[in-house]
Amino acid sequence: MNNHTSQKIPVLVAGALGKMGAEVIKALTQSKQYELVAAIDNAPDKQGHDIGLELGINSLDISITSDLEASLCFASQSIRNNNGNNGAVLVDFTHPKVVYEHTRAAIAYGVHPVIGTTGLTSNQIDELTIFSEKASIGGAIIPNFSIGMVLLQQAAAAAAHFYDFIELTESHHNEKADAPSGTCIKTAEIIEEFGKQFNSMQVEESESLEGCRGGLRKSGLRIHSVRLPGIVAHQQVMFGSKGETYLLSHNTIERSAYMPGVLLTIKKVRFLNSLIYGLEKVI
Structure with a gap:
């Protein structure tokens, strides 16, 4: 995890070593508008490794961690101390079994969730929407970013x-x-x-x-x-x-097709006050 500048949008990626997570990190590093501040993945043999080197790109000075909550806490406190930024964003491409808790935790810490993991039930989406409205933290559940x-x-x-x-x-x-x-x-x-x-x-x-x-x-x-x-x-x-x-x-054909939608959602979600469902709500 790194400190970030107020000019860039700070982004945490959960599922950083997965196919979609890796693609997101590569897209973030190719843009001057975003800054990766945390790479979250449960791979036991990769903890502490530099995510950039693991993905075959330049060193990013970001260590892989399995501690989602600590990463969210760091991002939340960092933003709070930096007046001029509108909040960090968690991009989640993990697993249906954990995505509900990840989304709820992000909202609780004041981090805007952008959820690409599918498998949430309609009841869970309703609960998360109510929770986000109470917290006035915008988020997005996007089944497909194309x-x-x-x-x-x-x-x-x-x-x-x-x-x-x-x-x-x-x-x-x-x-x-x-x-x-x-x-x-x-x-x-x-x-x-x-x-x-x-x-x-x-x-x-x-x-x-x-x-x-x-x-x-x-x-x-x-x-x-x-x-x-x-x-x-x-x-x-x-x-x-x-x-x-x-x-x-x-x-x-390639997962790179999803990246324009992912980056657009990251940019816009920070100005929402509740959870939205579907890419059509942000384009």
Whole structure:
């Protein structure tokens, strides 16, 4: 952890050695607007190591630590002593099992959380939103930082006015812990805002293999999840009607595609007073 200058936005990264965390750190170091102040990761054999050297870039003089709370405390006190800065930001790409506690801890310390980890339940998001409002600490839960995905979701919402039969498929690498993805759930929620039921049953269906028709939501939408090595992230929304199908598709080839959305969210979240959900709220 390092002291920072008031001209730069101080950022803590949780999951620093993960694929997304590493990409975030590289993006931060390539910009003059942000400063990495803490690299948090639980890897036992990497504690105390320089995060820059571990990621194959220049030394950053930031030691890897597993102590999230101490890092948040340091950032909070440092900002409090530096009048001219609008708060530190925690970027979290860790695991669904810990993301709720990480988000709550960040808010409690006055650090703005930017959460890329998916797996939070709707009840947990509601609780964190209430907590952030009481603390007047803005934060963002972003299932997907891709601008292209936001455009797909907006197109899907528009198409839902005209189609009654819609199914969603999401594909990710086989190291992703949760299914379906938070991005796909968010897409379904946006479609459901139209307020109608989808996929009315035309025949009495049966499954000879349980789950082969995908997960069924209350709205009638079905979500299918695929997990395979070699995939980064892919989503399709298929609309069907008599004589035609309409397909929306988004494919992430490299994780660098997410970085403009991550950096934009870091910049804007410090001026919010509560928690928001979805990249469309900040662009």
